[in-house]
Amino acid sequence: MNIKTDSRNYRIHGDKNKALINKSLSECGAGRSILIDKDDVIIAGNGVYEQAQALGLKVRVIESDGSELIAVKRTDLTTEDERRKLLAFADNQTSDTSFFDVNLLLDDFNTDDLAVWELDTGLFSDNTIDDLETNAFAGTIKENSDVFTVSFSFPKEKQEQVEGYIKTNGKTGIVDLILNLVCQSVEAK
Secondary structure, rough: OOEEEOOOEEEEEHHHHHHHHHHHHHHOOOOOOEEEOOOEEEEEEEHHHHHHHHHHOOOOOOOOOEEEOOOOOOOOOOOHHHHHEEEEHHHHHHHHHHEEHHHHHHOOOHHHHHHHHHOOOOOOOHHHHHHHHHHHHOEOOOOOOOOEEEEOOOOOHOOOOOOOOHHHHHHHHHHHHHHHHHHHHHHHO
Protein backbone atom coordinates (compact mmCIF):
# COMPACT_ATOMS: atom_id res chain seq x y z
CA MET A 1 0.00 0.00 0.00
CA ASN A 2 1.25 3.45 -0.92
CA ILE A 3 -0.17 5.98 1.53
CA LYS A 4 -0.05 9.54 0.21
CA THR A 5 -0.10 12.80 2.14
CA ASP A 6 -2.87 15.26 1.32
CA SER A 7 -1.53 18.02 -0.94
CA ARG A 8 -4.33 20.24 0.40
CA ASN A 9 -3.84 19.47 4.07
CA TYR A 10 -5.70 22.10 6.09
CA ARG A 11 -3.26 21.80 8.97
CA ILE A 12 0.13 23.53 8.96
CA HIS A 13 2.90 21.68 10.79
CA GLY A 14 5.76 24.04 11.58
CA ASP A 15 9.23 22.92 12.65
CA LYS A 16 8.33 23.06 16.36
CA ASN A 17 5.20 20.96 15.80
CA LYS A 18 7.10 18.37 13.73
CA ALA A 19 9.81 18.13 16.38
CA LEU A 20 7.19 17.57 19.12
CA ILE A 21 5.38 14.89 17.08
CA ASN A 22 8.72 13.18 16.46
CA LYS A 23 9.59 13.40 20.18
CA SER A 24 6.21 11.96 21.16
CA LEU A 25 6.51 9.05 18.72
CA SER A 26 10.12 8.40 19.76
CA GLU A 27 9.52 8.49 23.51
CA CYS A 28 5.94 7.18 23.77
CA GLY A 29 5.26 5.26 20.56
CA ALA A 30 2.16 5.70 18.42
CA GLY A 31 -0.84 6.86 20.39
CA ARG A 32 -3.58 7.23 17.83
CA SER A 33 -4.39 6.25 14.29
CA ILE A 34 -4.35 8.33 11.15
CA LEU A 35 -7.25 8.37 8.69
CA ILE A 36 -6.98 7.63 4.97
CA ASP A 37 -9.59 7.54 2.20
CA LYS A 38 -10.23 4.67 -0.21
CA ASP A 39 -7.55 6.14 -2.53
CA ASP A 40 -4.98 5.88 0.30
CA VAL A 41 -4.72 9.66 0.68
CA ILE A 42 -4.48 10.92 4.26
CA ILE A 43 -7.59 12.71 5.55
CA ALA A 44 -6.25 13.29 9.07
CA GLY A 45 -2.79 12.68 10.47
CA ASN A 46 -0.46 14.06 7.79
CA GLY A 47 2.01 15.40 10.38
CA VAL A 48 2.00 12.18 12.39
CA TYR A 49 2.45 10.06 9.27
CA GLU A 50 5.38 12.19 8.08
CA GLN A 51 7.20 11.83 11.40
CA ALA A 52 6.34 8.11 11.73
CA GLN A 53 7.87 7.55 8.29
CA ALA A 54 10.99 9.47 9.33
CA LEU A 55 11.29 7.15 12.34
CA GLY A 56 10.64 4.01 10.28
CA LEU A 57 7.43 3.03 12.10
CA LYS A 58 5.35 0.33 10.43
CA VAL A 59 1.79 1.14 9.34
CA ARG A 60 -1.14 -1.26 9.70
CA VAL A 61 -4.38 -0.39 7.90
CA ILE A 62 -7.76 -1.24 9.44
CA GLU A 63 -10.61 -0.89 6.93
CA SER A 64 -13.86 0.77 8.03
CA ASP A 65 -16.88 2.46 6.50
CA GLY A 66 -17.09 4.93 9.40
CA SER A 67 -19.97 3.17 11.15
CA GLU A 68 -17.86 2.17 14.14
CA LEU A 69 -15.22 3.84 16.28
CA ILE A 70 -11.87 2.12 16.15
CA ALA A 71 -9.99 2.16 19.47
CA VAL A 72 -6.24 1.69 19.58
CA LYS A 73 -5.41 -0.34 22.69
CA ARG A 74 -1.84 0.12 23.95
CA THR A 75 -1.16 -3.16 25.73
CA ASP A 76 2.17 -1.87 27.06
CA LEU A 77 0.65 1.00 29.09
CA THR A 78 -1.29 1.05 32.36
CA THR A 79 -3.33 3.91 33.85
CA GLU A 80 -0.56 4.89 36.29
CA ASP A 81 2.32 4.44 33.80
CA GLU A 82 4.39 7.64 33.41
CA ARG A 83 4.69 7.04 29.64
CA ARG A 84 0.88 6.87 29.45
CA LYS A 85 0.60 10.21 31.24
CA LEU A 86 3.25 11.72 28.96
CA LEU A 87 1.45 10.36 25.89
CA ALA A 88 -1.86 11.90 27.02
CA PHE A 89 -0.14 15.28 27.40
CA ALA A 90 1.95 14.99 24.22
CA ASP A 91 -1.08 14.06 22.10
CA ASN A 92 -2.87 17.25 23.11
CA GLN A 93 0.22 19.48 23.04
CA THR A 94 1.27 18.43 19.53
CA SER A 95 -2.20 19.29 18.27
CA ASP A 96 -2.01 22.70 19.94
CA THR A 97 1.31 23.53 18.24
CA SER A 98 -0.07 23.15 14.73
CA PHE A 99 -2.61 25.47 13.15
CA PHE A 100 -5.01 25.74 10.26
CA ASP A 101 -4.18 27.09 6.83
CA VAL A 102 -7.14 29.46 6.79
CA ASN A 103 -6.62 30.32 3.11
CA LEU A 104 -7.07 26.66 2.11
CA LEU A 105 -10.12 26.35 4.33
CA LEU A 106 -11.66 29.45 2.78
CA ASP A 107 -11.03 27.99 -0.67
CA ASP A 108 -13.23 25.01 0.25
CA PHE A 109 -15.72 26.43 2.78
CA ASN A 110 -17.52 29.69 3.44
CA THR A 111 -17.08 31.49 6.75
CA ASP A 112 -20.56 30.46 7.95
CA ASP A 113 -19.65 26.78 7.46
CA LEU A 114 -16.46 27.31 9.47
CA ALA A 115 -18.26 29.26 12.20
CA VAL A 116 -20.52 26.26 12.87
CA TRP A 117 -17.32 24.43 13.86
CA GLU A 118 -16.29 27.43 16.01
CA LEU A 119 -13.25 28.17 13.87
CA ASP A 120 -11.98 31.71 14.21
CA THR A 121 -10.79 32.60 10.72
CA GLY A 122 -9.36 35.88 11.93
CA LEU A 123 -11.53 37.73 9.42
CA PHE A 124 -13.42 40.80 10.53
CA SER A 125 -17.18 40.75 10.40
CA ASP A 126 -19.32 43.90 10.71
CA ASN A 127 -19.84 43.06 14.40
CA THR A 128 -16.10 42.75 14.95
CA ILE A 129 -15.47 46.10 13.26
CA ASP A 130 -18.09 47.67 15.55
CA ASP A 131 -16.40 46.02 18.54
CA LEU A 132 -13.00 47.34 17.44
CA GLU A 133 -14.35 50.87 17.13
CA THR A 134 -16.08 50.67 20.52
CA ASN A 135 -13.47 48.82 22.55
CA ALA A 136 -10.21 49.48 20.64
CA PHE A 137 -9.64 45.73 20.27
CA ALA A 138 -11.58 42.61 19.44
CA GLY A 139 -11.82 40.16 22.30
CA THR A 140 -14.17 37.56 23.60
CA ILE A 141 -13.94 36.10 27.08
CA LYS A 142 -15.62 32.74 27.40
CA GLU A 143 -17.41 31.93 30.63
CA ASN A 144 -15.56 29.54 32.94
CA SER A 145 -12.38 29.87 30.92
CA ASP A 146 -8.93 31.05 31.91
CA VAL A 147 -8.17 32.32 28.39
CA PHE A 148 -9.56 34.95 26.06
CA THR A 149 -9.13 35.52 22.34
CA VAL A 150 -8.10 38.60 20.43
CA SER A 151 -8.09 38.87 16.63
CA PHE A 152 -5.38 40.83 14.84
CA SER A 153 -5.09 42.18 11.31
CA PHE A 154 -1.64 42.53 9.80
CA PRO A 155 -0.57 44.59 6.78
CA LYS A 156 -0.67 42.45 3.62
CA GLU A 157 2.98 43.26 2.87
CA LYS A 158 3.98 41.57 6.17
CA GLN A 159 2.05 38.35 5.46
CA GLU A 160 5.10 36.28 4.50
CA GLN A 161 7.04 37.26 7.64
CA VAL A 162 4.10 36.75 10.00
CA GLU A 163 3.11 33.38 8.49
CA GLY A 164 6.77 32.29 8.45
CA TYR A 165 7.11 33.11 12.14
CA ILE A 166 3.97 31.17 12.99
CA LYS A 167 5.01 28.18 10.84
CA THR A 168 8.36 28.05 12.63
CA ASN A 169 7.22 28.76 16.18
CA GLY A 170 3.56 27.68 16.22
CA LYS A 171 0.65 29.62 17.64
CA THR A 172 1.98 29.30 21.19
CA GLY A 173 5.21 30.95 20.01
CA ILE A 174 3.47 34.08 18.82
CA VAL A 175 1.27 34.20 21.93
CA ASP A 176 4.41 33.94 24.13
CA LEU A 177 6.09 36.70 22.11
CA ILE A 178 3.10 39.03 22.46
CA LEU A 179 2.76 38.30 26.19
CA ASN A 180 6.46 39.01 26.75
CA LEU A 181 6.25 42.32 24.86
CA VAL A 182 3.09 43.39 26.68
CA CYS A 183 4.48 42.44 30.10
CA GLN A 184 7.79 44.23 29.41
CA SER A 185 5.90 47.33 28.26
CA VAL A 186 3.69 47.35 31.37
CA GLU A 187 6.69 46.79 33.68
CA ALA A 188 8.61 49.64 32.01
CA LYS A 189 5.83 52.12 32.81
